[in-house]
Amino acid sequence: MAREYARLRERNQVTLPASVVEQMGLSLGDIVEFSPNGKGGVQLHPAKIVKVGSAEARNEEQDAKNDIQEGRYTVIRSVGDFRKHVEKLRKGEMPDVQESETNHLTESQRHEVAAVVESILKKLLPSLVEAEKSIRKRHHEERAAQRRQV
Amino acid sequence: MKRELRSAGKFDRRLASLFEALEGREKELQSRLDGMVKGLLDGSITKAPEHHPTDDTCCLPLIDDFVVVFRPDRSVAAGQDKAGRNIVSFENASMFDLLTIEDERE
Numbered sequence: 730m731a732r733e734y735a736r737l738r739e740r741n742q743v744t745l746p747a748s749v750v751e752q753m754g755l756s757l758g759d760i761v762e763f764s765p766n767g768k769g770g771v772q773l774h775p776a777k778i779v780k781v782g783s784a785e786a787r788n789e790e791q792d793a794k795n796d797i798q799e800g801r802y803t804v805i806r807s808v809g810d811f812r813k814h815v816e817k818l819r820k821g822e823m824p825d826v827q828e829s830e831t832n833h834l835t836e837s838q839r840h841e842v843a844a845v846v847e848s849i850l851k852k853l854l855p856s857l858v859e860a861e862k863s864i865r866k867r868h869h870e871e872r873a874a875q876r877r878q879v
Numbered sequence: 880m881k882r883e884l885r886s887a888g889k890f891d892r893r894l895a896s897l898f899e900a901l902e903g904r905e906k907e908l909q910s911r912l913d914g915m916v917k918g919l920l921d922g923s924i925t926k927a928p929e930h931h932p933t934d935d936t937c938c939l940p941l942i943d944d945f946v947v948v949f950r951p952d953r954s955v956a957a958g959q960d961k962a963g964r965n966i967v968s969f970e971n972a973s974m975f976d977l978l979t980i981e982d983e984r985e
Contacts, residue, residue: 760896776896778945781930781938781981790936790948793889793978802976803891805884811916814886815909818895 749773882920886977890947893980897945904942911942919949925970926957936978937967944984950976 733746745755753775755761762776779785796802805811894912901908918924927937930948937954938946951972960966969975 760899762892762896764892776892778893778896778900778980778982781946781983786979786981789889789893789979789981790931790934793887793948793976794934794950796887796889797885797976797978801888802885805886805916805920807920808913808917811884811886811912812909814891815894815898815912818891819898821895 880922880971880973882922882973882975884916884919884975884977887979889979890977897942897980901942908942915939915941915947919975922970926966926968928960929956929965929967932965935967937969938981940983941980944982945980946983947980948978950978952976 731748733748735743735746737743753761753773755775760776762774763771764774766772779789803814805814898905898908915924924939927939927949930936930938934950935954936948936950938948941947951967951969952974953972954967954969957966957968
């Protein structure tokens, strides 16, 4: 397909060239999706809901996993949160991307981190006790020396 | 147990498309979504058919032939349903990733 151009009109309207409509297999009432191409531009796709088990579906699932991995998600903690989220989507607003309260760690991962921290602390504890004893001893000796001088 | 959902950007776009596609049935769709979200958050939905065995994804029917594909952070195999589909149990999951919406029509 040759490069085509369109002019932006009032209310951000653009007419898609007929060749683009044909190539994308679009018809009246279809929805299109604009997604960032990572280079400052956007890509245009038909926003159809794909069939379970198709190659397109696998690609979509992988895209969604990438969204999650790269932080393009919204945290939902209640039905109220979800309704607000849907309302924004339907108005075409970008949802607020929030950090998860769990900082991306699942409960089992948090237990693993706690176990690692505990084992490190247990290993460090004897040397900390020894260090404290040695500091106390040194202070005691310094005070005794000061008293002798007095 | 405190649970959270993470709604992927892709899921959001598919959901917006579905609202457009089901114009006039928005309330029905919202009500089904609310039921699903509530069930996952409060732990009343604990099982779902397996979507892909290799990546721990499951799916739940939403409306008509559309299903929500999601991924719990913890799941175990829980036998098969009457249709012979593998069932996954995620009662101990604390996070669910909403990934996309797909069409099961033949």
